[in-house]
Amino acid sequence: MYMKKISYGRQYITDEDIEAVVKVLNSDYLTQGPKIPEFEDAFAKKVGAKHAIAVSNGTSALHISALSLGVKTGDNVIVTPMTFVASANCVRYCGGNVCFCDIDPDTFLIDINKLRQMITSKPKGYYKGVIFVDFAGYPVDSEAIRSICNDYGMWMIEDACHAPGAYFIDSKGNKQMAGNGVYSDLTVFSFHPVKHIATGEGGMITTNDDDLYYKLRCLRSHGICQDNNRLTRCPGNWYYEMQDLGFNYRITDIQCALGISQLKRLDWSLQRRQAIAAKYNEAFKNISQIKTPKVAKNVFHAYHLYVIQTEKRKELFDYMRSINIFVQVHYEPVHLMPYYKNLGNKEGDLPVAENYSKHCFSLPMYPTLTDEEQEYVIEKILEFVK
């Protein structure tokens, strides 16, 4: 047995990262200081967006995204079921109804044809918006979703927590990076340690919309406005106004220093992830018991996860865990979580997502996974299936 535990994902912290954090600890600002706009600017530049707003985590990013777009009690919002629960919960925080749309069996992303059917079967205004996820790092064709949403006056939130650096080539031949704000109104990212960029906890929202940017900045910090141009009155420099009911969803300078340092390695991390995926693809290409993920030619996959599908999922899962390989299942579909079942969702509602979730299995995928470790993982899977 491999002595060291091999997990499905993990962070990579370098001496440079530690130095960057220590510098902030020795500085005047632990929070609300200069590292926050520095991280925001660097991140916006990386994904090609006009604005970026750094927040405490991906969940708070989703929550204030939904609020800034006006989600309120009774609003219907379409969400993919193949995601972490937070993508749907943000609608519930605002009192909205989550309407799930099934996934595509090849990409595991929201099924755009089913999405179109859902939207066009109701009058304009019935659905307010859609939250779709660049699941596992596979970027959704947001151009296609935009064309449907435009006709129905719907907004779009892209949950790119798995996909910083991912892109697809649109119908005009342009590279569209997740988070560049060209098609999606808002895009959210998470910096949880298993993600591409780790800040402990942390999140980011990107947008090209000036008004949404302003609203999000207020909602992140108690709904307080300090922008002179937007105050209702200005008796002096001490003055600030609470204009909306916001939260303390701020990130710290300590976390942002780590984020800035980690962002510099994003391209390297993506290349490593691509190489690891290519090696898994090659190893399993003739193994009928293992279905590997398919990726279209016009897509750059960020490979947060490398998901295989197998009939003997439980047996393989238990076996891998017993030999210290901490594989994981992504995900049980959100609509079958007891909370969402209590709201009226049931088994059989979304057959593709349900079938996928019975067979899916995430293999170790992180940039510091060594060749030796990956070969060991492959060898054990091949031994098991033969």
Ligand SMILES: Cc1ncc(COP(=O)(O)O)c(C=O)c1O
């Ligand atoms: C797709 C997706 N959305 C949202 C989140 C929530 O992010 P966070 O854990 O930073 O709150 C996650 C985190 O696991 C995620 O995977």
